[in-house]
Amino acid sequence: xxxxxxxxxxxxxxxxxxxxxxxxxxxxxxxxxxxxxxxxxxxxxxxxxxxxxxxxxxxxxxxxxxxxxxxxxxxxxxxxxxxxxxxxxxxxxxxxxxxxxxxxxxxxxxxxxxxxxxxxxxxxxxxxxxxxxxxxxxxxxxxxxxxxxxxxxxxxxxxxxxxxxxxxxxxxxxxxxxxxxxxxxxxxxxxxxxxxxxxxxxxxxxxxxxxxxxxxxxxxxxxxxxxxxxxxxxxxxxxxxxxxxxxxxxxxxxxxxxxxxxxxxxxxxxxxxxxxxxxxxxxxxxxxxxxxxxxxxxxxxxxxxxxxxxxxxxxxxxxxxxxxxxxxxxxxxxxxxxxxxxxxxxxxxxxxxxxxxxxxxxxxxxxxxxxxxxxxxxxxxxxxxxxxxxxxxxxxxxxxxxxxxxxxxxxxxxxxxxxxxxxxx
Ligand SMILES: [Zn+2]
Numbered sequence: 001x002x003x004x005x006x007x008x009x010x011x012x013x014x015x016x017x018x019x020x021x022x023x024x025x026x027x028x029x030x031x032x033x034x035x036x037x038x039x040x041x042x043x044x045x046x047x048x049x050x051x052x053x054x055x056x057x058x059x060x061x062x063x064x065x066x067x068x069x070x071x072x073x074x075x076x077x078x079x080x081x082x083x084x085x086x087x088x089x090x091x092x093x094x095x096x097x098x099x100x101x102x103x104x105x106x107x108x109x110x111x112x113x114x115x116x117x118x119x120x121x122x123x124x125x126x127x128x129x130x131x132x133x134x135x136x137x138x139x140x141x142x143x144x145x146x147x148x149x150x151x152x153x154x155x156x157x158x159x160x161x162x163x164x165x166x167x168x169x170x171x172x173x174x175x176x177x178x179x180x181x182x183x184x185x186x187x188x189x190x191x192x193x194x195x196x197x198x199x200x201x202x203x204x205x206x207x208x209x210x211x212x213x214x215x216x217x218x219x220x221x222x223x224x225x226x227x228x229x230x231x232x233x234x235x236x237x238x239x240x241x242x243x244x245x246x247x248x249x250x251x252x253x254x255x256x257x258x259x260x261x262x263x264x265x266x267x268x269x270x271x272x273x274x275x276x277x278x279x280x281x282x283x284x285x286x287x288x289x290x291x292x293x294x295x296x297x298x299x300x301x302x303x304x305x306x307x308x309x310x311x312x313x314x315x316x317x318x319x320x321x322x323x324x325x326x327x328x329x330x331x332x333x334x335x336x337x338x339x340x341x342x343x344x345x346x347x348x349x350x351x352x353x354x355x356x357x358x359x360x361x362x363x364x365x366x367x368x369x370x371x372x373x374x375x376x377x378x379x380x381x382x383x384x385x386x387x388x389x390x391x392x393x394x395x396x397x398x399x400x401x402x403x404x405x406x407x408x409x410x411x412x413x414x415x416x417x418x419x420x421x422x423x424x425x
Contacts, residue, residue, distance in 0.1 A: 025061070026411035028053060032061050033070065033410050036090050041074055043085035062088060068414035069094025069155075070114060070406075090115060094417030095406060096156035098147050099398030100140055101164040101211065104129045104181050104238040105304055107139050110395035111147040113156050114403055120150035121395065125303045129182050133189055141198045157416045160204050160402035163195065164211035164394035166239060168257050174208050177257075180275040181239050204416065205405075212241030212259055213250055214401065215352055215393030220245050221400050224388050225348040232346040234261060234337065235353035235393065238304055239274060240282040244344055262286065264339060266332065284332035287354050293325040305391060308354045315361055323361065330362035334369025341374045341382055352387035359386040 028051075035047050048058040065071035072091035076084050092114025101108040108123040122143060128136050140163070148158050167179030167186065174192025196206045216233035220226060231245040240262030244251040252258050262282035263275055270279025271289065283289055291298040291307055294314070298307070314322040337349060355362065363386075370379060389396060406413050 022411075026409065028057065029061055029065065029411045029414070030407075030409055032058065032065060033090070033407050036071060036088055037407060040089040041077070041087045043077065043087055045085060047088070064414055065410065066091075068410070068417040070410050070414065070417065092116075092403075093154070094156055095159040095413060096147075096151040096154070097399040097402035097406070098144060098151075098158055098161045099164065099214075099395035099402070100143060100161060101394045101398070102128055102136060102140070102182075103166060103211075103304065105301060107136065107143060108391075108395060109140075109143040109147050110392070110399055111151045111156075111158070112399040112403070113151075113154070114159075114406060116400075116403065119154050119156065120147055121392075122146055127301060130301070132183060132185055133191070133194070137191070137194050137198050140195060144199060158202070158204055159406055159413045159416050161195070161206045162214070162398035162402050163191065163206070163208040164214045164398050165191065165208050166211050166237065166241070168260070169208055169210045171207065171209055171256055174206075176208065180263075180273075204413075207402075209398065209401070210241070210243070210259070211235075211237075211394040212243045213252075214395075214397030215241075215387075215389070216243035216245055216259075216350075216397070217250060217400060218389055218393045218397035219350050219352065219387060220248065222389065222396055223350060225350060225383065225385060228346075228348040230344065230347045231350060232340050232344050232348075233350045233352060233387075234340070234355070235387075236285060236287055236351070236355040237353045238286060238288050238300075240286045242340070244346075261336070261340060264336060266336060281332070281336040285329050285336065285355075290325055290329055290354075293328060294322050304354070308357050311354075312357060315358070326358055326361040327365055329358070330365030331369055333362055334366035335373060337366065337384070338370050338373030341370065341379060345376070345380065346382055348383045348385060350385055350387050352389065352393055353391065356386035356388070356390065 031051055032047060035051055036042065044058045044062055045055060048055045062071060069091050071088055074087045074089040077087050095114045096111050096119055099110045106123055107126050110121040111119040113119060126139050151158055165176050166181060168177040170177055174190060176186050176189045176191045179186040192206050192208050212235050215235050219233050220231055229247050234242045242261035243259040263280045265279050266281050266284060267279040271283040272278050273280035273283040287304055288300055291300060311322060315326060341349060367384060
């Protein structure tokens, strides 16, 4: 027998080089987590049977996952054959994901454990638009410290941070390429590296992503139309963003800049836009445009959520200028949305951000414009809904993405949670 044949015939359980062993253990840990995620309350023997791993290997993998509090023993189930066995389920209390959000007028953060339970959230009114990026980085670091302290009190170690940014993001390099509604110095800015450095190079990943992409992912996982296979999301913030999910996957485009629907030009002779052009959709339906139309002197540096509540109060008491401005928003919202429905033919179009809060004043007009401008009759069954996630979409989507990445590769994170457990005992 030649040495090559000997290699080929070597059984899978045979000797491997250390690098191979680490890779095999890494993928086996992920396999056990996937099995429990798909079907909780299973015994070690049942996982061994369906995964093809031997029972001793499963026991050793489970011990590591229990130590990291990614998995826990749930109870005892009597089997049909042999002794009763202990069942397992995902735990997740030992690790926390942090979502951060940069908006024009505030920064916010949310910490959730691996099981998706909220640990703590905070929002701080902060003039991001009018200050240099360094000031925002310092404020974000302070938010992280607050969330980290609360996570530690809950017994969890931070395992990743995802930052939602209102602009074009190069996710591979952690760069903010452009953020039209922020200071011009937010251009080709290495934001992920700046945050990492300001945090003292923490032992977990810090990543950045476009805010609308994260909101769309939150809609896809947690919204009322969760798991719709073709989902178009449009969010009304100070600006207007969007994202498209096709078969459960975010459509990023060639460079990752897909979904900048706020800068579709509706009329090039239209009002000025924050991007420096004129007549963009955002200049008609963004929150800034609405506030200016209600009152040209509106102070645009206040917390946008306060401003939306003021708009709702004025609309409820029948204020003419407000109702007129909302009718305009409804009209242009429908016209712009019809372009998206014509292109993507989605199963559901979700309107988020402030659009959801003013839904009762804009829905009928928007729907009438949509029916007029979408080629397929009666929108071909496309549902148009308002998001129920409010302004929390970017934080929920961000923490969701961190959690998903941990569960896909638990081996890279187990040392964090077990380190914390040792530190506590
Ligand atoms: Zn624009």
